[in-house]
Amino acid sequence: MAVETYTKAGAKASSAAKLNQSIFQVKEINHELLRQAYEAYLANGRINLSVTKTRGLVSGGGKKPWRQKGTGRARVGSSRTPLWRGGGIVFGPTGLENYAKKINVKAKHNAIRQALSIANSENRLKVIDSIELKEGKTQELAKLLAKIEAGGYVLIVTDTIDDKLKRAAANLSDVKVIQPKYLNVARLLDSDTVVIAAPAISVIEDWLKVTNKKESK
Numbered sequence: 001m002a003v004e005t006y007t008k009a010g011a012k013a014s015s016a017a018k019l020n021q022s023i024f025q026v027k028e029i030n031h032e033l034l035r036q037a038y039e040a041y042l043a044n045g046r047i048n049l050s051v052t053k054t055r056g057l058v059s060g061g062g063k064k065p066w067r068q069k070g071t072g073r074a075r076v077g078s079s080r081t082p083l084w085r086g087g088g089i090v091f092g093p094t095g096l097e098n099y100a101k102k103i104n105v106k107a108k109h110n111a112i113r114q115a116l117s118i119a120n121s122e123n124r125l126k127v128i129d130s131i132e133l134k135e136g137k138t139q140e141l142a143k144l145l146a147k148i149e150a151g152g153y154v155l156i157v158t159d160t161i162d163d164k165l166k167r168a169a170a171n172l173s174d175v176k177v178i179q180p181k182y183l184n185v186a187r188l189l190d191s192d193t194v195v196i197a198a199p200a201i202s203v204i205e206d207w208l209k210v211t212n213k214k215e216s217k
Contacts (some may be wrong), residue, residue, distance in 0.1 A: 005127045010147025017127040022210045026117040037111035037185040040101040052092030055080045115188035136164025138171040152192025159199040180204045
């Protein structure tokens, strides 16, 4: 299959790039697989920062609030009981929870192929010969993206990321630059436009190549 291609200057190229149909035009989309891959990416990147203290970790509460009998009130041994305000937490997070979700490599690659196919079918996929910035300025990259009509949240996939491209994209909050093997379902589905540099296509196709008939479904 052929996709409309742009030159490094942002003009439409005379010849269109050819993409592997088994990667960029998957007919059967497994939405459950996409959901699993999406959630796995978010879960594996989750940082566990929530920590609560049990009654044994809360400071104070060493003295018994009142004597055991004769006051008419319920007996209590510490002011740090979970029943009292300022007391410990019974089943709160400890900071040791593991939220990671496993997904095997074959399923992950299959999900990425389907996400690329969705982007292609929705005309969110654009191919550019190369991204070469002379000065590495943000305005330079912004003009190039405007010429190829790459709007919204833009995901740029290129085989190499030099300092100029990294510096130019740093000030664009809606632009993310990654290398082919860092592609994931979450970024592909969340992106309004996916811009792939021509040299990166061969890397993607070699990385996600279909090894058997069952995997291509």
